[in-house]
Amino acid sequence: MTNALIDFVLVSVALLAxxxxxxxxxxxxxxxxxxxxxxVNSANLNLVAFARFIPNSxxxxxxxxxxxxxxxEVAVGLALVIVAYRMYNNIDIADFRSLKG
Amino acid sequence: xxxxxxxxxxLTMMLGSVGVIIPVISVARKEKGSSLYGGIAFAxxxxxxxxxxxxxxxxxxxxxxxxxxxxxxDDTFGSFFAIAMLIVAIMTTVGSFNxxxxxxxxxxxxxxxxxxxxxxxxxxYSTDLVMLFVAWELMSIPTYVLAGFAKKDPSSNEAAxxxxxxxxxxxxxxxxxxxxxxxxxxxxxIGQVIAGFSKLGPDMTPLALLAxxxxxxxxxxxxxxxxxxxxxxxxxxxxxxxxxxxxxxxTKKAGFxxxxxxxxxxxxxxxxNWAFALAIIAIVTMTVGNLAAIMQKNLPRMLAYSSIGHAGxxxxxxxxxxxxxxxxxxxxxxxLNHAVMKASAFIAxxxxxxxxxxxxxxxxxxxxxxxxxxxxxxxxxxxxxxxVPPLNGFWSKLMLFGAAINAGSVMSxxxxxxxxxxxxxxxxxxxxxxxxxKMYFEEGESEKRxxxxxxxxxxxxxxxxxxxxxxxxxxxxxxxxKSAVPALTNVTxxx
Numbered sequence: 001m002t003n004a005l006i007d008f009v010l011v012s013v014a015l016l017a018x019x020x021x022x023x024x025x026x027x028x029x030x031x032x033x034x035x036x037x038x039x040v041n042s043a044n045l046n047l048v049a050f051a052r053f054i055p056n057s058x059x060x061x062x063x064x065x066x067x068x069x070x071x072x073e074v075a076v077g078l079a080l081v082i083v084a085y086r087m088y089n090n091i092d093i094a095d096f097r098s099l100k101g
Numbered sequence: 102x103x104x105x106x107x108x109x110x111x112l113t114m115m116l117g118s119v120g121v122i123i124p125v126i127s128v129a130r131k132e133k134g135s136s137l138y139g140g141i142a143f144a145x146x147x148x149x150x151x152x153x154x155x156x157x158x159x160x161x162x163x164x165x166x167x168x169x170x171x172x173x174x175d176d177t178f179g180s181f182f183a184i185a186m187l188i189v190a191i192m193t194t195v196g197s198f199n200x201x202x203x204x205x206x207x208x209x210x211x212x213x214x215x216x217x218x219x220x221x222x223x224x225x226y227s228t229d230l231v232m233l234f235v236a237w238e239l240m241s242i243p244t245y246v247l248a249g250f251a252k253k254d255p256s257s258n259e260a261a262x263x264x265x266x267x268x269x270x271x272x273x274x275x276x277x278x279x280x281x282x283x284x285x286x287x288x289x290x291i292g293q294v295i296a297g298f299s300k301l302g303p304d305m306t307p308l309a310l311l312a313x314x315x316x317x318x319x320x321x322x323x324x325x326x327x328x329x330x331x332x333x334x335x336x337x338x339x340x341x342x343x344x345x346x347x348x349x350x351x352t353k354k355a356g357f358x359x360x361x362x363x364x365x366x367x368x369x370x371x372x373x374n375w376a377f378a379l380a381i382i383a384i385v386t387m388t389v390g391n392l393a394a395i396m397q398k399n400l401p402r403m404l405a406y407s408s409i410g411h412a413g414x415x416x417x418x419x420x421x422x423x424x425x426x427x428x429x430x431x432x433x434x435x436x437l438n439h440a441v442m443k444a445s446a447f448i449a450x451x452x453x454x455x456x457x458x459x460x461x462x463x464x465x466x467x468x469x470x471x472x473x474x475x476x477x478x479x480x481x482x483x484x485x486x487x488x489v490p491p492l493n494g495f496w497s498k499l500m501l502f503g504a505a506i507n508a509g510s511v512m513s514x515x516x517x518x519x520x521x522x523x524x525x526x527x528x529x530x531x532x533x534x535x536x537x538x539k540m541y542f543e544e545g546e547s548e549k550r551x552x553x554x555x556x557x558x559x560x561x562x563x564x565x566x567x568x569x570x571x572x573x574x575x576x577x578x579x580x581x582x583k584s585a586v587p588a589l590t591n592v593t594x595x596x
Contacts, residue, residue, distance in 0.1 A: 009284075016277060023270055032266055039273030046280035054287045059280070062231045062289060066276055069238045073272070076245045077265050083249065084258050093266075096259040 008049035015042035029081045029091040033074060040070045107175040108156045109226040112149050112183065113219055119145035120215035127208030135207030139198045142211035146194060146218070150187040153180055165587040167366055168292025172229040181585035182225030182358045185437045189350040189444045190218035192560050196448035197343045199554035200455050210250060213243035214347065221355040225362075230279045230289040233359060237275065240355055241268050241323075244348060248340040260339025264348075267332040271322035278315030281308055282367075291362060299370040306371065313367045313375065317382075320364065323356035325409045326416070327386040334393075337405035342454050345401055346447035349408040350440040357415060357436055361429065361587075369423050379420035380514060384521045387413025391528045400450045400460050403532060404443065407486060410529060411439050417501050417518045424511040427583075431500035434582040438493045438571065442485045445564030449479035452557030462536065467545020472553050476540050478561030483533040485568045488526045493571035496579070498526060 015038050022035030044063045051059030085091050104110070123138050130137075156162050157180050165178040173179075194214055201207045220240025227233040245268060249261025283289050285308050286297030298309045321329040337345040368375035390410030397403040418432025452475045453468070454460050469476045485492035488499075502522050508515035571578055 012280075019273070023266070029262065029266075033269075036266070036269040036273055039270065040276060043273065043276040043280045046277065047283060050280065050284035054284075056287065058231070058289045059283050062234070062276075062279065062283070065231060065235055069235065069242075069272075072242055073238065073245075073269055076242055077269065080245065080249050080258065080261050080265055083252055084262055087255050087258060093262070096255075096262065 005049060005053045008045060012042040012046045012049070015039070015045065027092050027094045029084065029093055032093065033077050033081070036077070037070065037074060040066060104175070107173065108153060108162060108180060108183070109173045109175060109223055111152060112222055115149050115152070116145055116215045116219045116222075120212045120219070123212040123215070124208045127206075135201040135204070135210075136198060138208045138211045139194060139201065142194050142215055143191065145215060146187055146191045150184065150191065153183045153187065156180065157184075165585050166228075167362070167587040168290070168295070169228040170290070170292075172232045173223070173226045174228045175226065176587075177585045178361075178587055179222075179226035179358075181433060181437070181581065182354065183222045185354055185440045186218055186221040186225070186351055189347065189354070189440050190214060190221075192441070192444045192448060192563070193343055193347045193351070195556050196346065196444075196451055196560045198556035200341065200343050200451055204250075205252070210247065213247050217243040217247070217347070218351070221351055221358075224355045225358040228291050228362070230282065230291060230294065230363075233291075233362070234272075234276060234279060237355075237359065238272060240352055241272065244268075244344070244352055247344045247347070248336060250344065251341055254339075256339035257341060258339075260336045263332045264336040264340070267322055267329075271319045271329075274315050274322075275319030278312045278319060281312040281315065285309060285312070291366065295366045295370045298367055309367075309371055313364060313371060316360075316364050316367065317379075320356045320360045321382075324353055324360065325386075325390075325412045326382050327389050327409070327413075328382075330386070330389070330409050333409060334402050334405040337408070338399060338402040342401055342447055342451035342460075345405070346444045346451070349405065349447060350444035353408065353412065354436050354440050357419075357432070360419065361432075365419055365422055365429075373423055376420050376423055376512070377514065379416060380518055383413045383416035383420055383518060385413075386410070386416060387521065387525045391525045391532075394529070395532045397532075398462050400453070400462060400465070400536070401447070403462070403536075404446055404450065407529060407532075408439075408443055410525060411435075411443070411486070413525070414498065414501055414522055415439070417505055417522060421505055421508040421512070421515050421518065424515065425504045425508040427500060427504045428508065429586045430579070430582050431497060431504050433585055434579060435494075435497035435501055437578065437582065438485070438497045438568075441564055441567050442482045442494060445478055445560060445568070446482040446486065448557060448560045448564075449475050449482065452554055452561075453479075456551055456554060462539060465536070465545075466539050466543040467548060468539070469541040470548050471545065471551050473550070474558050474561055475553050478557075478565055480537050480540070481565050481568055483536060485572070487530045487533045489530075491569075491572040493568050493575065493578075495572065496575045498522065500579070 019035045019038035047059040047063040163176045166176045223236035245265045248264045251257035286294045325333045387410045394406035418428040421428040485494035488494045502519040505519040
């Protein structure tokens with residue numbers, strides 16, 4: 001059987017790892033937003049794959065909710081990035097250092 | 102089947118409809134002015150909290166249940182958190198009247214506070230991971246906007262960006278944890294997930310442990326547990342101070358509600374050694390929070406670190422939950438107390454920042470003469486945070502540490518939690534006392550009394566009455582906290 005559950009889970013774990021790598025290493029705000037999206041989508045892939053193999057529909061329902069919520073979340077995040085760009089002409093997180101201590 | 106008369110549904114409809122209507126009114130209305138929207142939001146929150154109170158008094162809520170077949174359960178646990186969150190939301194709303202005067206888009210501000218408080222309340226009522234996740238995001242997304250609400254202020258924007266990135270990471274981790282829990286148990290209902298956890302074979306147990314670890318990490322970001330706390334001081338310092346009150350007192354406590362519903366049950370069902378891990382996190386959290394707070398020179402930042410320390414105290418009760426009857430009760434009582442104390446401290450600071458535009462600790466010399474009522478409110482809140490008798494913080498800390506000592510008969514490490522807590526409380530008195538000394542015992546540049554904002558005075562009077570009142574007569578609230586503790590016995594017997 002070609003599309004076994006483990007294949008989906010492996011792809012999802014890889015996406016999660018890439019997402020966490022991107023969030024911790026990259027300093028560009030847009031890249032970090034993408035990294036967050038990858039983490040959420042790895043979980044969505046997991047949910048849909050599990051829902052197919054369990055089988056019931058709760059996982060797919062949650063995946064739908066999660067896609068909608070992630071869209072709202074990224075809209076807020078992009079708005080914050082745009083405000084930051086207007087202020088600094090730059091979206092490098094490392095340059096935002098007014099708060100320290 | 103949805104019961105449309107249950108508390109969470111009615112609260113959602115009440116607060117949600119008002120939260121949506123406020124911006125509509127602001128579009129239709131020509132003249133500017135923020136007090137109308139604040140008034141509407143205040144009225145909605147007051148009617149919401151009276152409704153919860155009525156439901157509790159008239160015994161419409163069921164006793165604290167951990168599990169339910171439904172998505173939401175109308176129990177005393179949820180009602181307890183609903184009361185705490187709505188008190189915080191009311192204090193934030195009233196405290197913002199003065200802060201928002203002359204600022205842009207006040208309607209959106211109050212509407213977002215209402216929407217976020219719906220999320221906080223629903224977290225406490227939810228018994229399904231789907232509902233929990235949706236409520237978690239409903240709580241978080243408005244607070245990202247609120248933290249960056251001062252659009253022209255670079256530090257507010259920086260605070261919001263940091264908060265957003267860590268918040269988005271935390272919700273990503275939570276949903277990944279949910280997906281694993283769903284994958285191994287085949288359900289998103291919290292009760293069925295935990296029943297499934299306790300029946301797992303040895304080959305699947307590591308995955309369940311991974312799911313619980315992801316929940317701890319995800320909720321830990323919002324709560325401010327120590328490996329996940331790095332965003333918190335920056336955000337609380339940079340965000341508008343009234344919003345810091347909402348974050349420190351509201352969203353953090355909602356994180357504890359979620360943790361109690363999910364982590365504690367899951368951890369108990371899986372392996373009692375989790376309690377030890379939580380105990381270590383508790384000690385590290387309170388020590389790091391208090392040690393870092395000593396070195397701070399900025400009031401909101403100091404309060405932010407102190408709120409990390411208090412997350413550690415609350416975690417004591419959670420970590421001894423399997424061995425002690427009063428562990429969770431003490432935690433719940435401290436959650437309610439800390440919500441009021443921290444909110445009132447932040448709103449006092451907000452009052453100081455808006456009237457004098459200072460937040461540095463050296464600039465508040467002689468404040469006791471310049472702003473007497475705000476200073477008195479701040480001092481009472483700080484002393485209560487330090488746990489000085491006879492204020493409310495003393496009783497909840499006494500219960501927490503007493504529970505830890507009593508649990509020593511079952512678990513040998515539990516009394517060390519009490520020792521760490523007492524030492525930390527003594528340590529915290531140092532920096533709280535420092536603020537008090539600056540305000541009352543040092544000469545300021547000016548002794549002229551300034552006009553204190555009325556809304557801040559109102560919040561201060563409420564919080565002084567609340568803090569001293571509970572301190573003098575704590576029994577009803579201890580009973581209320583006791584009634585909100587879910588019965589853990591049917592989880593521990595699952596082994």
